Amino acid sequence: MVKKLIGIDVGGTSVKFAVVSTKGEIEEKWSIKTNISDAGSHIVGDIAYSLNEKLAELKLSKSDITGIGMGTPGSINYTDGTVVNAFNLNWTTVQPISKSLQALTGLPVFLDNDANVAALGEAWKGAGGGEPDVVFVTLGTGVGGGVIANNRIVRGVAGAGGEIGHVTVARENGFACTCGKSGCLETIASATGVMHVARHKAPTSKANSKLRDDVLLNNRVSAKDVFDAAKGYDPFAEEVVAYVSSALGFALSHIGNILNPACIVIGGGVSAAGDILLDPVRDEFEKNVFSTVKHSTKISLATLGNDAGMIGAASLVLTEV
Amino acid sequence: MVKKLIGIDVGGTSVKFAVVSTKGEIEEKWSIKTNISDAGSHIVGDIAYSLNEKLAELKLSKSDITGIGMGTPGSINYTDGTVVNAFNLNWTTVQPISKSLQALTGLPVFLDNDANVAALGEAWKGAGGGEPDVVFVTLGTGVGGGVIANNRIVRGVAGAGGEIGHVTVARENGFACTCGKSGCLETIASATGVMHVARHKAPTSKANSKLRDDVLLNNRVSAKDVFDAAKGYDPFAEEVVAYVSSALGFALSHIGNILNPACIVIGGGVSAAGDILLDPVRDEFEKNVFSTVKHSTKISLATLGNDAGMIGAASLVLTEV
Numbered sequence: 251m252v253k254k255l256i257g258i259d260v261g262g263t264s265v266k267f268a269v270v271s272t273k274g275e276i277e278e279k280w281s282i283k284t285n286i287s288d289a290g291s292h293i294v295g296d297i298a299y300s301l302n303e304k305l306a307e308l309k310l311s312k313s314d315i316t317g318i319g320m321g322t323p324g325s326i327n328y329t330d331g332t333v334v335n336a337f338n339l340n341w342t343t344v345q346p347i348s349k350s351l352q353a354l355t356g357l358p359v360f361l362d363n364d365a366n367v368a369a370l371g372e373a374w375k376g377a378g379g380g381e382p383d384v385v386f387v388t389l390g391t392g393v394g395g396g397v398i399a400n401n402r403i404v405r406g407v408a409g410a411g412g413e414i415g416h417v418t419v420a421r422e423n424g425f426a427c428t429c430g431k432s433g434c435l436e437t438i439a440s441a442t443g444v445m446h447v448a449r450h451k452a453p454t455s456k457a458n459s460k461l462r463d464d465v466l467l468n469n470r471v472s473a474k475d476v477f478d479a480a481k482g483y484d485p486f487a488e489e490v491v492a493y494v495s496s497a498l499g500f501a502l503s504h505i506g507n508i509l510n511p512a513c514i515v516i517g518g519g520v521s522a523a524g525d526i527l528l529d530p531v532r533d534e535f536e537k538n539v540f541s542t543v544k545h546s547t548k549i550s551l552a553t554l555g556n557d558a559g560m561i562g563a564a565s566l567v568l569t570e571v
Numbered sequence: 572m573v574k575k576l577i578g579i580d581v582g583g584t585s586v587k588f589a590v591v592s593t594k595g596e597i598e599e600k601w602s603i604k605t606n607i608s609d610a611g612s613h614i615v616g617d618i619a620y621s622l623n624e625k626l627a628e629l630k631l632s633k634s635d636i637t638g639i640g641m642g643t644p645g646s647i648n649y650t651d652g653t654v655v656n657a658f659n660l661n662w663t664t665v666q667p668i669s670k671s672l673q674a675l676t677g678l679p680v681f682l683d684n685d686a687n688v689a690a691l692g693e694a695w696k697g698a699g700g701g702e703p704d705v706v707f708v709t710l711g712t713g714v715g716g717g718v719i720a721n722n723r724i725v726r727g728v729a730g731a732g733g734e735i736g737h738v739t740v741a742r743e744n745g746f747a748c749t750c751g752k753s754g755c756l757e758t759i760a761s762a763t764g765v766m767h768v769a770r771h772k773a774p775t776s777k778a779n780s781k782l783r784d785d786v787l788l789n790n791r792v793s794a795k796d797v798f799d800a801a802k803g804y805d806p807f808a809e810e811v812v813a814y815v816s817s818a819l820g821f822a823l824s825h826i827g828n829i830l831n832p833a834c835i836v837i838g839g840g841v842s843a844a845g846d847i848l849l850d851p852v853r854d855e856f857e858k859n860v861f862s863t864v865k866h867s868t869k870i871s872l873a874t875l876g877n878d879a880g881m882i883g884a885a886s887l888v889l890t891e892v
Contacts, residue, residue, distance in 0.1 A: 383728055397829060399718075399725045399732075406831025407704055408867035411720075416861040417828045421821070429861055500742070504825040507738045508718060510727025540737040540750055546729035 254310070256357070257564030258297060258320040259364065259556075262286065262338030265297055266556065269308065270564035272316075274375040276557060280304060290340035294347060298354030317358040318351065319566030321367030321559050325409055331361050360566040364559060365412060366403045369396025370569075371562030372515045377550040381512035385505050386552070387414050389498075389520035392428075393436040393443070399509060402569065415440070417504060419497040425450070438497040441520050444473035448490045459486030477523035495527055499534025506539040506547045517552030524551065575631065577678070578885030579618060579641040580685065580877075583607065583659030586618055587877065588625065591885035593637075595696040597878060601625060611661035615668060619675030638679040639672065640887030642688030642880050646730055652682050681887040685880060686733060687724045690717025691890075692883030693836045697875040702833035706826050707873070708735050710819075710841035713749075714757040714764070720830060723890065736761070738825060740818040746771070759818040762841055765794035769811045780807030798844035816848055820855025827860040827868045838873030845872065 252272060259266040262284060269278040282300050285292045305315070324336025331348025333341055348359040362370075369386035378384035382401040388394045393415030397404040404411040415436035416429055424433020425446050437443050452465040461479040465471045465486075479487035502514055516528065528549060536544050554561060573593060580587040583605060590599040603621050606613040626636070645657025652669025654662055669680040683691075690707035699705035703722045709715045714736030718725040725732040736757035737750050745754020746767050758764050773786040782800040786792045786807075800808035823835050837849065849870060857865050875882060 381728065383725065383732075395829075397720075399720045400723045402721045402723075404704065404720045404830055406864075406867075407702065407833035408831060408863050410831040410861055410863035410867065411704075411829070413828045413831065413861040413864065417825055418821070418859040431859065431861075500739070504738055505829055507734045508716075508732070508826055508829060509725055510729060510731040510734065512728035538739040538752065540731055540734040540752075542729050542731035543727075543734065546727075546731065 253316040254314055255316055255564035255567045256301065256318040257560035257562070258301075258318060259367070259559030259563055260284065260293065260297075260320060260322040260339065261364070262323070265293070265300075266560050267297075267301060267304065268557070268560035268564065269310070270561060272568065274561055274565065276561065278304070278308060279557075279560065284339065286338070286340045289342070290336070290345070293339060293341075294345075294350045295354065298351055301355060312356050315357055317360060317567040318355065319360045319362075319367070319563035320347070320351070321362055321364040321563045322347070323364050326361055326363050328361070328405065331359060333361065358567075362403065362563070362566055363396075363409070365394040366396040366405070367562035367566065368517070368558040369398055369412070369515075369562065370403060370565050371554055371558035371560070372517065372552050373398045373562075374565050375561050376554040376558060377515040377552055378513050383509065383511040384513050384515060385412075385414075385509065385511045386515045386517065387502070388518035388552075389439055389441070389516065390518035391441055393440045394518075397509065399511075414501065414505065417501045419501050435497060435501045439494055439501075439520065441473040444476050444490065444494055444520065445471055447493055448476055448486075451490060451493070452486070455486050455489060457484075457486035457489060459484050462486035473520050473523075477526055480526055491523075491526060492530060495530035496534045498527075499531040500538055502531065502549065503535050503538035506535060506543040510543050511547055513548045513550055515550055515552050517558070521551055574637040575635060576637055576885035576888045577622065577639040578881035578883070579622075579639060580688070580880030580884055581605065581614065581618075581641060581643040581660065582685070583644070586614070586621075587881050588618075588622060589878070589881035589885065590629065590631070591882060593889065595882055595886065597882065599625070599629060600878075600881065605660065607659070607661045610663070611657075611666070614660060614662075615666075615671045616675065619672055622676060633677050636678055638681060638888040639676065640681045640683075640688070640884035641668070641672070642683055642685040642884045643668070644685050647682055647684050649682070649726065652680060654682065679888075683724065683884070683887055684717075684730070686715040687717040687726070688883035688887065689838070689879040690719055690733070690836075690883065691724060691886050692875055692879035692881070693838065693873050694719045694883075695886050696882050697879055698836040698871040698873055699834050704830065704832040705834050705836060706733075706735075706830065706832045707836045707838060708823070709839035709873075710760055710762070710837065711839035712762055714761045715839075718830065720832075735822065735826070738822045740822050756818060756822045760815055760822075760841065762794040765797050765811065765815055765841065766792055768814055769797055769807075772811060772814070773807070776807050776810060778805075778807035778810060780805050783807035794841050794844075798847055801847055812844075812847060813851060816851035817855045819848075820852040821859055823852065823870065824856050824859035827856060827864040831864050832868055834869045834871055836871055836873050838879070842872055
């Protein structure tokens with residue numbers, strides 16, 4: 251029998267599991283709630299219990315599985331298989347995850363950062379179409395990313411490879427970022443960023459706009475409100491989207507010129523806006539990349555949604571074995 | 572006997588050869604003039620002749636050599652081992668370089684772009700100190716670059732990985748670039764770029780400066796003139812250097828945030844300016860990178876000079892075998 255892979259995506263709310271074929275197909279998936287109480291000390295035990303139970307149910311023995319790949323938030327030490335600073339799991343001290351999970355399951359465990367494994371997933375089975383050079387940018391509460399070059403994650407010397415959210419886009423008068431800098435892409439193109447841009451532009455905009463009136467009245471607006479209004483041709487929403495997409499397209503142009511990936515995949519909640527965001531992003535990208543890059547690097551929406559992490563995590567087993 | 576490598580760096584003026592140990596030490600080096608006449612049709616023959624002669628002189632037989640690595644200008648097809656658009660060699664049509672040289676020497680040949688092999692050389696034995704993640708940026712007539720991630724060249728989907736010279740730095744009112752865009756790093760931080768900046772700033776600068784007077788009178792100034800004057804505290808030269816280094820440091824910050832390499836190595840003629848260029852480059856870099864990157868990615872001057880290409884070319888044999 252061809253062996254199978256286990257992919258696990260650990261998040262603050264749930265832990266997602268999949269049995270994945272060596273071709274990257276999900277054969278079975280399930281999830282459990284993440285129990286972050288007692289400094290996250292139950293998480294690994296819960297994972298092992300659920301996995302062992304499911305394998306028994308599926309009549310799979312340990313010898314049918316090559317290994318477990320797992321994506322978690324936080325800072326990973328790849329050599330030791332440890333995680334630290336995963337605040338939404340309450341893992342604030344160094345956690346020997348690989349060792350513990352290996353002991354509880356009898357299977358080899360490979361660990362990586364959640365953004366990196368999502369990038370691997372999209373590169374392998376999603377919008378990246380199996381290309382060796384793919385960059386994944388996720389526009390959520392923050393802006394994260396993962397860089398795949400020559401089929402491998404680029405972690406960088408201190409694990410900060412893919413910190414695309416902190417590329418400076420607004421060199422002058424940028425918004426303050428949680429990272430301590432200002433003008434970071436994340437302050438503009440994340441869900442929070444879109445809201446900031448709308449609030450900042452509302453008082454001085456000349457647009458005759460219901461959205462602008464709402465923002466001025468309530469000082470509240472979501473990224474979704476902005477994109478929905480832009481789809482209805484609200485002129486203020488169009489201003490905000492133009493600013494956000496120009497910033498994003500410009501930052502992506504740096505990725506294009508430095509790496510010339512086959513594909514830059516855009517995921518995360520904000521990417522649900524679709525073409526109203528992506529079309530102007532592509533325009534700004536094309537204006538700022540070398541001509542070879544313009545003709546060879548695509549910008550695409552992510553296609554795997556929540557499955558990206560599990561599939562990418564599973565692929566760690568293949569790359570690392 | 573431990574086998575040796577051959578590294579060849581093909582340029583428009585000369586072809587440089589080295590016998591290199593598997594540890595990256597140059598054991599013998601020599602060069603020949605590049606004969607670009609007759610559409611560059613003599614180059615491969617001349618290389619084979621010189622190499623075969625030297626190996627005989629050194630009493631090395633073919634079985635003592637693992638292979639030949641070669642860096643050339645132009646666009647490389649890595650699968651076919653062909654080169655095209657190497658205009659300074661007069662190779663304007665597709666040239667089957669690997670096949671021809673292999674036939675004439677009896678040794679396997681591995682080909683890459685000259686900027687990429689110089690990056691490999693500096694990463695392996697130069698300022699990169701053998702780190703797996705190193706980016707090389709060369710400030711010459713133009714601005715070129717090579718990206719090494721996980722010990723491998725990042726060529727990108729169409730070979731345009733490392734086109735760092737075409738990262739847009741001046742988003743508004745930038746100088747026109749030979750690539751068709753404007754505001755590219757190359758238009759500011761190359762030797763020609765520094766000259767452009769000086770000429771552009773001279774008419775409006777308020778600085779009381781001999782250099783400025785010279786520029787206004789003769790409309791001529793070299794990058795070296797500018798850096799020499801800045802070392803003598805010429806206020807106009809300081810203005811020009813501040814602008815150039817700010818642009819360069821800003822572009823390098825994108826590399827830092829995207830890749831977090833151990834080292835960004837700066838080479839090429841302009842880098843001879845040394846710390847007067849590098850200190851403000853580092854300041855701007857640090858202002859614009861994520862804090863982990865600030866504390867882990869170094870910016871260093873290249874150390875191998877003209878040997879980088881030969882050593883890096885030789886290393887191709889080790890990676891590709």
